[in-house]
Amino acid sequence: MEDLLEIHGNDFDEAAAVLRGGGLVAFPTETVYGIGANALDGEAIGKVYAAKGRPSDNPLIVHIGRKEQLTLYATGISEKAMRLVDRFWPGPLTLVFKKRESIPAATSGGLDTVAVRMPSHPIALELIQKAGVPVAAPSANVSGRPSPTLGEHVIEDLSGRVDVIIDGGSARIGLESTVVDMTGEIPVVLRPGGVTVSMLEHVVGPVEVDPTVFENGEHLLPRAPGMKYKHYAPKGQMEIVLGDPDRVAAYIKEQLERRRMEGKRAGVIASAETANLYGDAVVLAVGSGARPEEVAANLFKVLRDMDGLQIEHIYSEGFSSEDLGLATMNRLMKAAGNRVVHV
Ligand code: TXA
Numbered sequence: 177m178e179d180l181l182e183i184h185g186n187d188f189d190e191a192a193a194v195l196r197g198g199g200l201v202a203f204p205t206e207t208v209y210g211i212g213a214n215a216l217d218g219e220a221i222g223k224v225y226a227a228k229g230r231p232s233d234n235p236l237i238v239h240i241g242r243k244e245q246l247t248l249y250a251t252g253i254s255e256k257a258m259r260l261v262d263r264f265w266p267g268p269l270t271l272v273f274k275k276r277e278s279i280p281a282a283t284s285g286g287l288d289t290v291a292v293r294m295p296s297h298p299i300a301l302e303l304i305q306k307a308g309v310p311v312a313a314p315s316a317n318v319s320g321r322p323s324p325t326l327g328e329h330v331i332e333d334l335s336g337r338v339d340v341i342i343d344g345g346s347a348r349i350g351l352e353s354t355v356v357d358m359t360g361e362i363p364v365v366l367r368p369g370g371v372t373v374s375m376l377e378h379v380v381g382p383v384e385v386d387p388t389v390f391e392n393g394e395h396l397l398p399r400a401p402g403m404k405y406k407h408y409a410p411k412g413q414m415e416i417v418l419g420d421p422d423r424v425a426a427y428i429k430e431q432l433e434r435r436r437m438e439g440k441r442a443g444v445i446a447s448a449e450t451a452n453l454y455g456d457a458v459v460l461a462v463g464s465g466a467r468p469e470e471v472a473a474n475l476f477k478v479l480r481d482m483d484g485l486q487i488e489h490i491y492s493e494g495f496s497s498e499d500l501g502l503a504t505m506n507r508l509m510k511a512a513g514n515r516v517v518h519v
């Protein structure tokens with residue numbers, strides 16, 4: 177691989193040329209950072225899977241720079257889908273359609289469908305438009321680690337594995353896009369994200385939510401292949417503690433004491449309001465419980481920070497799962513491998 181080029185300015189011609197030439201470019205989006213390759217170039221796509229250490233049956237999202245490009249890659253686009261495109265693109269919404277021949281099997285993970293999104297981040301848009309090719313981009317983390325929301329996270333995971341990293345500061349939303357299957361009559365949310373269920377329903381009427389979004393029972397096979405893998409996980413073992421705040425704090429303090437006796441490093445993920453309940457323990461406040469966007473935006477960074485502090489046991493408070501909270505709690509549950517205690 178060539179020397180890593182890190183770009184902090186706003187001249188993306190060189191990065192666009194790297195994409196056209198079959199190279200890999202990590203870039204910011206409004207959700208999380210992505211690692212991009214020409215979606216039409218099967219060989220380039222192979223490099224993305226290798227760089228991430230990702231199973232090749234897990235399809236990639238095709239990012240486009242203009243709405244009109246959708247019909248080049250997808251077919252069977254319903255009137256409901258057009259309404260969602262008009263309302264939420266560019267933005268954190270990915271739509272799944274029957275794919276056209278133009279999309280190679282490597283990009284769609286061998287499926288006959290393709291996931292398409294038009295991001296709103298100005299750097300992402302400019303890069304994709306300049307590249308002149310659709311850009312397949314999974315989150316720019318090594319497979320299994322929390323998605324990157326800062327340029328430094330990408331550098332941590334992908335230095336030496338990609339040709340270019342564009343640092344655009346912190347990702348505004350902080351959780352990956354909402355993925356919605358549009359191949360049936362009723363849209364199905366496969367992965368919750370920044371465009372919430374109620375926002376979708378406001379535009380197209382009733383939508384379904386894939387049951388694995390709420391609980392990841394081993395018996396349920398998610399329809400978004402990526403949702404079946406252990407994901408978003410910090411290195412430490414994590415448990416979510418639900419219940420009345422005082423009881424939650426009491427239970428967590430007990431566990432912290434137990435881990436201290438065992439000589440283990442333990443830490444707490446708390447809301448800004450409750451962070452002071454844990455004495456001198458390692459406590460990372462993820463945001464105000466009253467500001468769901470703040471909690472969403474900080475979650476992945478907090479998980480990575482726990483790794484940086486070499487925390488072996490992480491106890492997390494629960495957060496509201498209303499609206500954007502559905503996405504936050506979905507990622508938190510995955511990070512915890514679905515370990516939840518009710519106190
Ligand atoms: O916000 C995002 O979507 C970020 C940024 C970079 O755009 N990208 C991202 O990509 O999260 P990735 O590859 O980490 O997650 C894509 C998800 C996976 O769960 C994958 O299985 C699902 O979308 N997916 C992709 N194509 C699909 C398809 N044809 N049918 C069902 N699910 C699909």
Ligand code: MG
Binds near residue numbers: 314315323
């Ligand atoms: Mg990912």
